[in-house]
Amino acid sequence: MLVTKYVFQPHGDYRGQLIALEEFKDIPFRIKRVYYMYDTADGFVRGKHAHKNLEQILVCIHGSCKIKLDNGYEQKVVPLEKPYEGLYVPNNMWREMYDFSEGAVLLVFASELYDASDYIRDYDEFLEFVKNDKKE
Numbered sequence: 001m002l003v004t005k006y007v008f009q010p011h012g013d014y015r016g017q018l019i020a021l022e023e024f025k026d027i028p029f030r031i032k033r034v035y036y037m038y039d040t041a042d043g044f045v046r047g048k049h050a051h052k053n054l055e056q057i058l059v060c061i062h063g064s065c066k067i068k069l070d071n072g073y074e075q076k077v078v079p080l081e082k083p084y085e086g087l088y089v090p091n092n093m094w095r096e097m098y099d100f101s102e103g104a105v106l107l108v109f110a111s112e113l114y115d116a117s118d119y120i121r122d123y124d125e126f127l128e129f130v131k132n133d134k135k136e
């Protein structure tokens, strides 16, 4: 399973670091929505869903966390520990976010507006969905 991680270019100087992200240049899609998670309660797993039509880039801009990706056939755990790293999450990918460090902030760039009907929240339904998708 191919995992795409981006390394963004920091514009650093003696004052510190700055990262700028532009759609189609640094982020491979039109950015329609940005959201972030913070104050994640200890031991909790977020996500646990897939999307039928949504691309995302996840950046842990403060602290660290782990992302489990699962395409229905293979799983991979990707640690996000640097504010200059972005993880690409395509359609039809089950994701779980966990092991958030104290004060961690996970920023997400999304290719679509929020649409509750685009979520697959049941794992068995997800497996069924990706199997049928492959047959087409």
Ligand code: TYD
Residues within 6 Å of the ligand: 033, 035, 045, 046, 047, 048, 049, 114
């Ligand atoms: P939820 O999907 O449960 O978070 P996750 O699965 O990533 O852990 O989202 C939490 C709440 O926030 C839920 O009530 C839906 C709402 N929400 C929005 O209103 N807009 C958004 O863009 C997102 C991602 C969530």
